Amino acid sequence: MRAASVALARRALRNFLRRPQLLAPLVLFPTLLLVVNVGGLERTTTLPGFPRVDGFLDFQLAAAMTQSLLLGGVSTGIAMALDIEGGFFDRLVASPTPRLAIVLGRVLAASVIAALQIIYFLVLGAIFGASVKGGVVGVLCVLAIGIVAGTGFSALGVMIALRARNASTVQGIFPLVLVVLFVSSAFFPANLLSSPADVVAAYNPLSYIADGLRQPIAFGNALAPMLEGLAAAAGVAIAATSLSVLALRGRLRQT
Amino acid sequence: MDGIDLEVAQGQVFGFLGPNGAGKTTTVRMLVTLLRPTGGHARVAGFDVAQQPAAVRRRIGVALQDAALDPLMTGSELVELQATLHGIAPRAVRARGAELIERVGLSQAADRRVGTYSGGMRRRLDLAMALIHEPEVLFLDEPTTGLDPTSRLMLWDEVRRLRDEGTTVFLTTQYLEEADQLADRLGIIAAGRIVARGTPASLKAEVGRPHLDLVLADSSDLPRARDVVASFGDHRPATDGCHLSIGLEHGAADIAPILRALDDAGFAVAELELKQPTLDDVFLAKTGEHLEGAAQPAPEPELV
Numbered sequence: 001m002r003a004a005s006v007a008l009a010r011r012a013l014r015n016f017l018r019r020p021q022l023l024a025p026l027v028l029f030p031t032l033l034l035v036v037n038v039g040g041l042e043r044t045t046t047l048p049g050f051p052r053v054d055g056f057l058d059f060q061l062a063a064a065m066t067q068s069l070l071l072g073g074v075s076t077g078i079a080m081a082l083d084i085e086g087g088f089f090d091r092l093v094a095s096p097t098p099r100l101a102i103v104l105g106r107v108l109a110a111s112v113i114a115a116l117q118i119i120y121f122l123v124l125g126a127i128f129g130a131s132v133k134g135g136v137v138g139v140l141c142v143l144a145i146g147i148v149a150g151t152g153f154s155a156l157g158v159m160i161a162l163r164a165r166n167a168s169t170v171q172g173i174f175p176l177v178l179v180v181l182f183v184s185s186a187f188f189p190a191n192l193l194s195s196p197a198d199v200v201a202a203y204n205p206l207s208y209i210a211d212g213l214r215q216p217i218a219f220g221n222a223l224a225p226m227l228e229g230l231a232a233a234a235g236v237a238i239a240a241t242s243l244s245v246l247a248l249r250g251r252l253r254q255t
Numbered sequence: 256m257d258g259i260d261l262e263v264a265q266g267q268v269f270g271f272l273g274p275n276g277a278g279k280t281t282t283v284r285m286l287v288t289l290l291r292p293t294g295g296h297a298r299v300a301g302f303d304v305a306q307q308p309a310a311v312r313r314r315i316g317v318a319l320q321d322a323a324l325d326p327l328m329t330g331s332e333l334v335e336l337q338a339t340l341h342g343i344a345p346r347a348v349r350a351r352g353a354e355l356i357e358r359v360g361l362s363q364a365a366d367r368r369v370g371t372y373s374g375g376m377r378r379r380l381d382l383a384m385a386l387i388h389e390p391e392v393l394f395l396d397e398p399t400t401g402l403d404p405t406s407r408l409m410l411w412d413e414v415r416r417l418r419d420e421g422t423t424v425f426l427t428t429q430y431l432e433e434a435d436q437l438a439d440r441l442g443i444i445a446a447g448r449i450v451a452r453g454t455p456a457s458l459k460a461e462v463g464r465p466h467l468d469l470v471l472a473d474s475s476d477l478p479r480a481r482d483v484v485a486s487f488g489d490h491r492p493a494t495d496g497c498h499l500s501i502g503l504e505h506g507a508a509d510i511a512p513i514l515r516a517l518d519d520a521g522f523a524v525a526e527l528e529l530k531q532p533t534l535d536d537v538f539l540a541k542t543g544e545h546l547e548g549a550a551q552p553a554p555e556p557e558l559v
Binding site: 009 | 291
């Protein structure tokens with residue numbers, strides 16, 4: 001099981017790097033939105049109720065990370081769907097590959113990509129003056145939350161691919177990803193959102209993940225928001241991986 | 256599928272011949288555990304495909320109709336991945352991969368991405384992947400469809416070599432010549448049912464007589480010429496609509512009398528050919544129709 005999972009993860013990683021159309025959106029879109037937001041909305045930090053931050057970039061980095069991780073989930077789903085469409089999935093199923101390794105290989109690769117995404121935004125932030133207030137521990141916490149969240153989002157993508165069986169349907173969830181992200185506290189503090197967005201944000205796990213990522217970057221280490229972020233990410237990861245394994249079983253039952 | 260019943264002996268090449276849509280691929284997908292049968296039993300390499308699918312998968316090699324290869328990976332990477340998935344020890348993976356890549360003649364292209372391969376190269380790589388764990392039973396689903404004659408002959412040679420090495424091969428094809436050349440035994444399938452089974456020779460012997468194909472100089476003479484030759488044997492449906500075809504009751508001995516009778520009636524014969532029974536004749540006898548692709552030109556042996 002371990003050898004098969006690692007082999008499939010290596011393949012997924014290698015293919016991700018060889019397929020720029022899947023890789024590029026993970027950094028391009030969030031970076032562009034980050035530039036637009038930081039460039040045009042800097043003065044929102046002066047709004048009453050906005051938390052005290054050194055700069056809007058410090059605040060927005062977590063939003064860009066969360067968006068990038070979500071897009072990573074979409075890309076993983078598309079890659080899985082392409083395997084199904086192209087018949088490579090059938091090749092795996094007709095071989096003695098442990099069934100769980102088909103899902104684990106994907107999410108394992110996604111966790112590595114998630115780490116790279118987080119590092120990219122930390123470096124980008126550092127270049128433009130956003131230091132991580134929580135220091136090395138803070139960086140490690142951001143990495144941990146990001147990796148777990150990225151794994152969860154990718155497992156969701158795999159689950160959708162197994163249900164939909166085609167890449168265009170998986171691609172179709174992209175706008176939905178943005179909507180879910182906008183009704184969270186990723187881009188603006190929850191207390192500045194108006195109803196009903198503030199209510200949705202309170203129950204949206206993305207709020208906790210974004211706040212968990214943001215805490216060590218913008219404010220310094222604080223156990224509660226960071227643990228909440230990690231817990232939300234872990235919840236998404238466990239639920240999504242379980243659902244994707246169930247989807248795989250369902251798919252294999254139909255064959 | 257409707258009551259498919261067949262048995263393949265160990266070490267044989269079993270040809271599963273039928274037109275498109277007859278049920279060949281569906282049968283293969285059930286036998287390789289990709290499709291759950293809704294009824295009946297099937298055992299592959301001694302294991303039930305529905306009850307012991309994992310045991311079946313360990314013992315089979317599969318090259319499906321559309322070579323499902325990852326275009327972003329190189330030939331070597333794909334073969335080595337397949338080796339790992341089949342549990343081959345990490346130390347042996349590279350050597351085994353290289354051995355198979357060489358066997359199918361892809362050493363020069365091993366480090367190229369599969370997306371740049373031709374159809375024939377993809378088929379050969381697919382075969383190498385199917386052989387990575389030295390399977391007891393190899394399933395080849397229309398392995399030469401769409402291939403040029405040279406690639407087709409190379410694949411035929413490999414199938415013969417595998418048989419000589421003791422591998423059982425289950426080969427589906429829509430090509431008569433391929434079935435005739437490769438199969439030790441055949442099952443002919445039409446509309447989901449087996450309509451004939453046996454060795455190619457025995458099946459052709461069942462159909463029996465040779466037939467004479469005639470092309471008249473003037474095609475407008477065809478209806479009257481058909482009446483003239485009717486007494487010499489069964490008239491057979493024309494394969495291309497412009498010639499006569501007669502099953503000969505007495506074999507080649509009937510040729511001269513037929514020609515004399517046509518000459519006496521004033522019909523000029525432009526071409527004639529005596530044909531021994533083919534698998535298409537078997538298909539025709541069993542189903543009343545010609546097999547699609549029956550006219551598919553066979554690869555020229557001198558290209559080997």
